[in-house]
Amino acid sequence: MLFTSHTFVIFISLLFLLYYTIPKKYQWKLLLAFSYVFYFIAGPKFLIYIIITTVTTYLAAVRIGKHYRHLDAYLKENKQTLTREDKKAYKSGVKKIQWKWLLSALLVNFGMLFVIKYINFTIANINWTLEVFGSGQGLSFVSIALPLGISFYTFQSMGYMIDVYRGKYPPERNLGKLALFVSFFPQLIQGPISRFDDLAKTLFKEHQIDAKNMSFGLQRILWGYFKKLVIADRILVAVNTLIGDTAAFDGSYVFVLMVFYTIQLYADFTGGIDITIGIAQVLGIKVQENFLRPAFAKNTAEFWRRWHISLGTWFKEYLFYPISTWQPMLKFTRYSRQKFGDRIGKRLPVYIAAFAVWFTTGAWHGSSWNFIVWGLLNFAVLMISDELKPLYAMFHGRFNVEGTFHHKVFQILRTNFLMSAIRLLDCYRDVPTTFRMFGSMFARADLSIFTNGGLLDIGLNVEDYWVLAIALMVVFAVAIAQRRGSVREQLYSKPAIVGRAVFYLLFVAIIVFGAYGIGYESSQFIYNQF
Amino acid sequence: MKKFFSITLTFVIAFGGLGLGQRILMPKYTTGIVEGALIEEYYHEKAPHDVIIIGDCEVYENISPITLWEEYGITSFIRGSAQQLIWQSYYLLEETLKYEKPEVVIFSVLAMKYDQPQNEAYNRMTLDGMRPSVQKFKSIRASMLPEEDMISYVFPILRYHSRWSELNSEDFAEAFKRQRRFHNGYYMRADIKPVETIPEGRVLANYDFGENAYKYLDMMVELCKENDIELLLIKAPSLYPFWYDQWEDQMVEYAKKHDIEYINFLELIEETGIDFSVDTYDAGLHLNVTGAEKLSMYLGSFIKDNYRLKDWRSDGDLAEIWQEKCEFYHGMKALQYEELEKYGYLKSIKGE
């Protein structure tokens, strides 16, 4: 059930109504029920997967928690008699058992994710290698549909597992509450991947109706729909046309596609997250931000601290750090420091860990080579910019332009260009084509398409461009205003009429200018006699 | 108290604004495809009618209520619309019975050939004109195609919002007060285009009308029986789409079985005096005004003989109301003939 479907709007309105009318102690149970109804509508067959993930996570986490409690009780009980070594030995014994539990839960869940998502991808590659080595008979493909949000809730629950294993917080003993954490429906479609301790603060609490919270939440939902319906879904038509016909639309059209796809992805993704966070806010639940004005990132590293933050932090905490502080890895670093000398030796663990992270990030986005190459390109850019640091320092030493307005603008443009260039892999879904098209952007660049109406035959007419231009200006203005703190707070401080007027204008803009429904197709009364 | 007042005020302005926006954005069918404005005109009628005619273009282009009044004093109204499907006709009739109780109901049977919903554009033209009612809701549900959804009928702005870039002066002028274009549901066309050739009908795999179509025809018969209304089935003298003999047999047999009248004007070309070189404006598909008048002459006498309807021309107030309608009718007829001389085509309808 997509965010933009009527049924979803009815679904959440019903939820809001019930949420604040039923007795407070049933509120989180209502959320759980709604989340599972949402999941059932998406695909009854998929319930089995989310239930397995929830149950295995619950069992393993509670087991680990039990061992921790035994450990603490044991240590407290014979505090004096035990020497430090005994304590350490006992502790590592317990750790080993807990590790087995963690491992089995990880195996089951990541195994399930791997089988469902990547089985065809691996078969395709096996077949490819078989062909290369001449044995014709390839494996047949397995037809599995992807359960809704499996990558999101699997990562979220595994993050919870590892936190419990690390003793960050005790496990949730109520299976229902854990089930809600795993299946909280707004997060199923586009994330964010929340941390248990962060979400649990408000997810299970009882919430009173709070006018300010409600209106802020609704405003945020509207803002999400504005970006999604007015901008993203409108420009998507042009994006699809440009992708659909690579022969006709190469050269400067590839640049147009880069810009359009970046706008579409930004509007669609941040819009979707706004809706998610807005819904949670109306329910009194605090979901962490997933974007921090990513368009203003001045370098790739900073970009990935502003874009899809929850995924970035997940990989950093549960993959990047563990790999780089892993015993064998540290041994390898010591070895490489003697062999390659201090300077290279020091950076090696970082690059190996980063490589692993970016490879999995790419694979996480989708099970095909273009996503993996997308991840590796990001890694390459990060590594190069890290290596060039001394060069930058030398450059800035000579022309002290560091920190000036023009330099910042240059950095922002450069980062955006780089990111959208790499993102082309997402559009063409095929690595050779992407590189060929990217090349053609320079080889066969002809800027006449901007003057001879070339932009009008990719599915958008002049009015569409006007709407997009104005809508993007509004988004830009809001982004600028956000530097001085939350825009909704500023609105809230003004007299009520202003707030309501903005709310109403946004609502009308979505209804009138939104790209939805049959009416949106270009030839409105399609003459179709058969 | 002041807070309550300001909240209700904002709601009034909010919904008022959206309602106004919706009225402006709805298509007005002022030129080009004018048939979309047919249904809505019924609600402005001041007096009841003895004869209600329902169906598709075979009724609203071939029968002239003004002639029925002038020649026989019969009061009639055509609740027709483009490619009106049989369930839409049925629910329109059911809705009409809320406003008045006619003596005779005439239904054009060509619609029997459509057993399933056909086209979103036609649905919109027939259904958007209806006022909100249970019948409208049922008619929408029976007509909806898979890609359509109920909410865009309840709030048409969800369907027509993207018309914002095509608005013209008529959209604003006729947002509330719609200009009258038809004569008790009759769409006058004075132009002439003689018939040359009519292609024979293609061989069909199955000539039987669908169950869904028969179901609603039975319901129509039942509804008329309950309200002791005389039902008259007709097939207009349109030469295309082709009216197969197998279809004809089914209708004749159906009429006999349910003891209702059935006239096939295709077999009464001489009796009605219709001459296909002058009486049609699109080479045989629809009659023009002269053709419609001839057909109405015959139809009027048939109704007079079979259904003993009162001749209302002597009734003072009715005569006054219909007097104004006749003037409007003859005025438009003269205007159309004038346009034909001056431009060779109906400028007011084409709208270029």
Add this chain to the structure above:
Amino acid sequence: METLLEMLKDMHPEVDFENNDKLIDQGILDSFDIVSLIAEIDNEYGVTIPPESIIPENFNSAKALYALIEKLED
């Protein structure tokens, strides 16, 4: 403590590590620096910092970091 300061110095010479206690919050130390720092600490002090203690409180200032190292040593 001196070796730790040296390590930090040659990573970011321009930063005054003695009394700056917002190394993470101000984004001076990013994840790359943290990881290479851990590798060096393991090399110099033979102490491996587990992932769960890679939190802002421990890395915001050189003092806090040194305290962590001592805690892990005993």
Add this chain to the structure above:
Amino acid sequence: MKKILLCFMLIGIMVFSFAACSDEAVDGNQNENGQNGGQQDEVEEETNYEFEHNGALIAVNMEASEVLPKLGEERSYFEAPSCAFDGIDKIYSYGSFEVHTYPSGDTDYVSAIILKDDSVVTSEGVYIGDTKDKVLGTYGEDYQNMDGAFVYEQGEGKLQFIFVDDIVAAIEYIATESK
């Protein structure tokens, strides 16, 4: 301890087998990370059934202006505006067969080709009056039965045979997708 671990493994295996054999149709590479760019699966271009007449090949959805000149002078021509639309269907009949067209934008496209008598034949050699078995022999079993008519779908159109007591009474090429 071992027992619990064992049951975990069991769940895992059960899941893998369940996942592997579930017959849900794979709906393309659907990535759900929000980077849901345009989704287009390559539909390979199936060719339409073609009808051949004095050297000219006609198929559904071809542009009328290309096809009609090659067929020579049509015997009769009929315009059929629909109930309300200004778009007009056109029917060109050439005696033994008819070509129907429909407008999309301001160009006309072939919407149907109707064979009228046994003097014309499909490019696969079937004509009106042939037996049902001849049709099955030529076009095979992969057809849909629509009220007794055999419908062979291919490309943007379908080839339809209507039978009267097992003898071909009508042959029609009809476009299923509109331009």
